Amino acid sequence: MFQPRVALASLSGAADADWARAAAEHVGCAFLGGIALDGATREAARRLVERDRSEFLPADPVAFVDRQLSALADSPLRPAFNVRSSSLPPIRRVGEVCAAHDAVLELNAHCRQDEMCAAGAGEALLRDTDRLAAQVRAAAATGTPVSVKVRAEVGGVDLPAVCRAVESAGGDAVHVDAMDSESVVERVVAATDLFVVANNGVRDRETAREYLGYGADAVSVGRPSDDPEVLADVRAATDEWFAAEVGP
Template structure:
């Protein structure tokens, strides 16, 4: 399975359609959905970063997902929130559109960490479990975006706890610790594992799939058809080797284990 990873201020419905010829899933966003996260996003914009800052973030989630209702790609929405209730509302919208809600426990910008988003959420597993449970209770397929190499965070243990809380998938930015994907996959066999970071070609794709990832995602070059074509062909070749054992998130409302 090939996914397109969210790109701040760029990953919208139009971007997802451009990648639909190659990918199975596109994570739109990230979108800040509560007041604290939105204030942090405004601070990021003030220092030159691109961010989605619509007047009504909930309406943005609804409109962007609706715009992909006839697209040959399953949408997801990467959500940042310092509080649970706005996340739950976004998850309910995702559920109505058969979209994946992705809880952002990944971003490391100081502004987001200061309000309890991103990497700060990853460091507080009990709080992250509450986010997962709320999103799952809203009926959504739930992914959690995480990163490796965060001091004090044991990703395999975190993955087990997120699975127990109701997560369906874990989206791992492996940083420079690619073997962590194998540890996560072994620790939480019921989670669909997406691997991210440096996915560009057959070598990088097969490395992650060889570690036990169920799929890979492409981030920064997700608007480059040449990269997407190489990765899509690599995924297809791996799946042929695996005699159909690999599964996808495309459109069936389920995340296989």
């Protein structure tokens, strides 16, 4: 899906094209966003801003995605966009934009903010796999590669089962925020043939190698994504890991 096997994980209100370009020498992919696409999720995002969270709230979110991806047209990394929606038409529209830019569309089943969950997006989708699968099918129908961002340690949720539903619906990748349960990555890898990106606490060679040891296909860096020393260390660890797998 991308090389090198290091990605930047989306940071609400901060992960834009300039952020991605600054790290392009170290990573193979950058997940921009997240961005709220429809009325319900945009209202949730406005309420989050009112309590001092950073959010992207452009007048036209689909046009914003197009502009941001266009700004990375000459970048060596593969762009991706993390989106939140409670309805399918905006997912189809942004999927077409991503397909035109050879970008990955990432559906957000990860955000745990009460406002976004009440809108039927983010973590709420982990508990409603039928709706999540419908979003995956809508995105996949546009021809763009589809990733789903998920999180571990959500009560009552069988994460490997969710990932199997994503795969059955036509998803290509799953981006796993392992929280404090790093070994969940191993169970997800065993349950599906999805491309698995492992996230949470990746900040050096040791943490990268732990996730790769659980079978992850790639790792992503979140809050230290603007630290070139962290990115260089993680890149070196992944390069060494996969070079050893291939052998001389």
